[in-house]
Amino acid sequence: MITIHGVPLSVHTRKAIVTAILKKMDYKFEVVIPVIPDNPPPNWSTLSPTGLIPAIQDGDYTLADSNAICLYLERKQPTPAVLPVDAKAYGRTLWFDAYAGGTLFRHVVHPLFHQTIVAPNITKVPSDKAVIDDVLETVQPKIFGYLESQIDGKFLVGNGTTLADIAVVSNLIVYQYIGYRVDAATYPKLSRYVRDIAGLDAFRRALEDEKPFVANMGLDRSFLD
Numbered sequence: 001m002i003t004i005h006g007v008p009l010s011v012h013t014r015k016a017i018v019t020a021i022l023k024k025m026d027y028k029f030e031v032v033i034p035v036i037p038d039n040p041p042p043n044w045s046t047l048s049p050t051g052l053i054p055a056i057q058d059g060d061y062t063l064a065d066s067n068a069i070c071l072y073l074e075r076k077q078p079t080p081a082v083l084p085v086d087a088k089a090y091g092r093t094l095w096f097d098a099y100a101g102g103t104l105f106r107h108v109v110h111p112l113f114h115q116t117i118v119a120p121n122i123t124k125v126p127s128d129k130a131v132i133d134d135v136l137e138t139v140q141p142k143i144f145g146y147l148e149s150q151i152d153g154k155f156l157v158g159n160g161t162t163l164a165d166i167a168v169v170s171n172l173i174v175y176q177y178i179g180y181r182v183d184a185a186t187y188p189k190l191s192r193y194v195r196d197i198a199g200l201d202a203f204r205r206a207l208e209d210e211k212p213f214v215a216n217m218g219l220d221r222s223f224l225d
């Protein structure tokens with residue numbers, strides 16, 4: 001059985017969890033919270049050379065990085081596939097996974113999560129309102145506008161769930177956990193898309209398992225009601 005190390009409500013850990021659930025792979029979970037000093041286990045730098053979550057263990061094999069992990073799971077359990085066979089669809093899927101991690105997470109979700117949750121609650125530093133305002137007013141509109149322009153149907157790529165949906169929606173769940181909403185008037189396709197993908201069985205199960213962590217951190221789960 002695979003062990004997934006991380007926090008279930010983290011953007012990148014959820015990617016590994018949803019992929020494992022979709023593929024009906026057995027996994028167990030070990031909580032590692034890198035932002036809490038001394039929380040990671042002693043062998044953490046071996047499991048995750050970057051120190052980031054998630055990392056997995058499969059027997060004596062270890063692997064870090066959500067993208068590497070999801071591609072590993074895809075090879076280990078090819079069906080149902082989260083990567084399309086068609087070359088263009090495959091490329092588009094990898095593009096959205098990269099965009100989700102390198103742009104949506106890095107420039108929107110991570111700074112908002114850091115300023116609203118980590119700074120005031122964990123590192124005990126006041127939130128920087130200027131950073132939050134810049135993300136919401138300048139950065140986010142371009143990114144959400146781009147995603148809105150790319151949605152044409154239930155899924156980002158083709159007719160089924162791919163790593164693109166898992167990566168993008170995993171980000172937008174955390175975005176909503178911290179109290180923000182994808183405005184349906186400005187982004188009607190994106191708002192509907194997130195709701196639909198978060199309602200898929202694999203996401204629902206992952207989100208159900210996150211409940212205790214969400215409650216413990218005082219996050220906002222009302223968008224899932």
Ligand SMILES: N[C@@H](CCC(=O)N[C@@H](CS)C(=O)NCC(=O)O)C(=O)O
Nearest residue numbers: 010011012034052053054065066067
């Ligand atoms: N490229 C990495 C990014 C992982 C990442 O940024 N994880 C975040 C949580 S979602 C983390 O570990 N943050 C803790 C920290 O920054 O110390 C992946 O896809 O796994």
